[in-house]
Amino acid sequence: MAHIRANTKNGKIVSYRFTVCLGRDCNGKQIRKYTTWPIPPDTSTAKAKKAAERAADIWEQELISEYHKKLEAESAGKTYQIPAEKRHDDFVSFVNDVWFPLQVRDGKHKPKTIAFYESMTKLLLPCFSGSTLQGISSLDIQRCLTFLRTEHKNQHGKPLTPKTLHHLYNTLNLIFGFAEKQELLVKNPMKLVDSPKKEKKPVDALTEEQAKKFFSLLPDTPLDFHCILQLLITTGIRRGECMGLKWSDIDEKNCTIRIERNIVYTPECGVIVSSPKTATSIRTIPIMPSTLSLLKQLRKATQSQHPNTILRNAFLFPKEDNIFQPRDPNSVTRRVKRFMKRNGLPDLSPHDLRHSCATLLLSQGADIKSVQEILGHADASTTLNFYVKSDLQQMQAATDKFAAAFNL
Numbered sequence: 001m002a003h004i005r006a007n008t009k010n011g012k013i014v015s016y017r018f019t020v021c022l023g024r025d026c027n028g029k030q031i032r033k034y035t036t037w038p039i040p041p042d043t044s045t046a047k048a049k050k051a052a053e054r055a056a057d058i059w060e061q062e063l064i065s066e067y068h069k070k071l072e073a074e075s076a077g078k079t080y081q082i083p084a085e086k087r088h089d090d091f092v093s094f095v096n097d098v099w100f101p102l103q104v105r106d107g108k109h110k111p112k113t114i115a116f117y118e119s120m121t122k123l124l125l126p127c128f129s130g131s132t133l134q135g136i137s138s139l140d141i142q143r144c145l146t147f148l149r150t151e152h153k154n155q156h157g158k159p160l161t162p163k164t165l166h167h168l169y170n171t172l173n174l175i176f177g178f179a180e181k182q183e184l185l186v187k188n189p190m191k192l193v194d195s196p197k198k199e200k201k202p203v204d205a206l207t208e209e210q211a212k213k214f215f216s217l218l219p220d221t222p223l224d225f226h227c228i229l230q231l232l233i234t235t236g237i238r239r240g241e242c243m244g245l246k247w248s249d250i251d252e253k254n255c256t257i258r259i260e261r262n263i264v265y266t267p268e269c270g271v272i273v274s275s276p277k278t279a280t281s282i283r284t285i286p287i288m289p290s291t292l293s294l295l296k297q298l299r300k301a302t303q304s305q306h307p308n309t310i311l312r313n314a315f316l317f318p319k320e321d322n323i324f325q326p327r328d329p330n331s332v333t334r335r336v337k338r339f340m341k342r343n344g345l346p347d348l349s350p351h352d353l354r355h356s357c358a359t360l361l362l363s364q365g366a367d368i369k370s371v372q373e374i375l376g377h378a379d380a381s382t383t384l385n386f387y388v389k390s391d392l393q394q395m396q397a398a399t400d401k402f403a404a405a406f407n408l
Contacts, residue, residue, distance in 0.1 A: 001060070002018045002056040002059065002060040003018070003019040003020070004016050004056050007036070013039065014038070014039060015037060015039055016039070016048075016049075016056070017034065018036075018037060018055075018059055019034050020032070022063060031067075033063055037055050037059075039051075066086065084185050084186045085134075087133070088135070089184060090131075090132060090133070091132060091136060092128065094133045094175075095124075095125060095175060096125075099174075099175050100121070102178075103174065104117045110274050110275070111264060111274065114266070114268075116167075117171060120167055120168055120171040121171065124144065127143075127144035127147065128144070134185060134186070138190070141189055145168065145193075145196065148165065162196060162197065162198055163199070166195065169195050169196050172190055177190070203352070205352060205359045205360075206345070206346065206352075206353075206356040206360070210345060213343070213345065214345060221339070223294070223298055224298060226294060227294050227298050227316070229353070230291050231257075231287075232353040232357070233356055234287070234291055234357060235357065235374065236357035236358055236374055237257075237259060237376075238354060239333065239351065240264055240274075241261070241276060242350070243263040243315070243317055243326050243327050243328075244259075244261030245257065245315065246261070246315055247299060247312055247314055247316065248312045250292075250295060252292060252296075255286060255287055255292055256285060256287060257284070257287050258283075258284050259281065260275075260276065262276045263326040263327070263328075263329050264329065265329060271325075271326060273326060276376065277376070279378075280376055280377065281376035282376075283374075285373070285374050295316070298316065299311060302323065311323070329350075332350055333349055333350055336348070336353070357375075358371055
């Protein structure tokens with residue numbers, strides 16, 4: 001029979017703790033199970049004790065039944081899983097000990113992706129501390145997302161962006177979707193939770209006038225930084241792709257560069273060499289003759305500093321003390337932002353220079369497919385949704401061409 005013990009607070013019984021022994025393991029140690037039964041509101045002490053005894057008896061019978069089913073399954077060489085309706089898995093433990101090892105740290109995800117989900121779960125887990133996976137309702141999830149949207153502030157004292165909220169929603173979808181697939185849930189609560197609205201903002205990019213000023217300032221910058229800035233704005237490569245360039249990736253004859261590496265930084269791993277974001281991000285793209293000329297100057301300067309070294313496998317933009325080790329991409333972001341602020345230009349990041357490349361190419365008449373290939377987008381719709389926008393002047397020009405074609 002289950003052992004029952006009263007839990008008190010300020011001299012008043014608030015719950016009962018049940019303990020049952022199911023037998024002994026192979027080492028002779030007792031197999032004990034525990035649970036806490038809260039007293040229903042407005043229940044007298046006498047009635048509560050009797051209700052607790054009935055609840056303990058039911059709980060004990062269920063445990064014994066499940067334990068025998070488990071033994072039978074194991075004796076038959078099978079794995080027994082407790083039915084979802086009878087499970088009480090701690091949510092935080094499930095995420096950290098089951099979902100993360102099997103679905104995130106599974107050898108298929110890049111360090112940057114792992115770091116991303118770590119940051120998402122760091123925000124989510126406090127909302128569900130002490131809750132069971134099976135006990136979380138759609139209302140609990142909506143309360144969590146509402147709290148994060150309205151009350152939570154990041155380390156800079158700012159609220160979470162709509163994009164981050166959407167990422168949090170998607171992370172919860174993955175967690176509960178995995179639990180549902182493993183038959184740990186009777187019902188997936190995420191199916192009753194609406195996705196947060198995504199705020200579509202125009203991309204930050206330099207205008208043609210700002211781009212002219214930007215280019216006029218480049219000759220006064222250090223040679224390596226001049227090369228970085230020119231590559232970012234004229235090729236649209238990502239900052240990590242830029243830091244991943246080696247001299248072997250430069251094809252002088254065809255005036256192209258090969259993108260096949262991406263440098264990322266995570267707090268756990270530091271600076272590491274990874275593959276590009278997607279399969280389509282591995283690409284060969286043209287560079288301008290002026291950019292190639294700059295790169296030749298940089299290689300000459302690098303060779304003079306390392307006269308006895310073959311540069312082929314060295315990075316274009318390495319660490320100061322080792323040309324075969326890549327530079328931290330975060331340092332490039334800081335350097336770009338200082339440059340923009342110092343020269344009275346918009347507060348843009350290296351990724352915004354990628355946006356600038358796309359918008360400037362399109363404004364000069366480049367076709368969507370070419371811009372898609374240059375940027376390494378998996379789908380042309382990404383290029384269309386992000387960068388293609390018409391102004392009144394462009395619409396008027398299109399109308400004039402239509403009229404001229406049909407003598408209207």
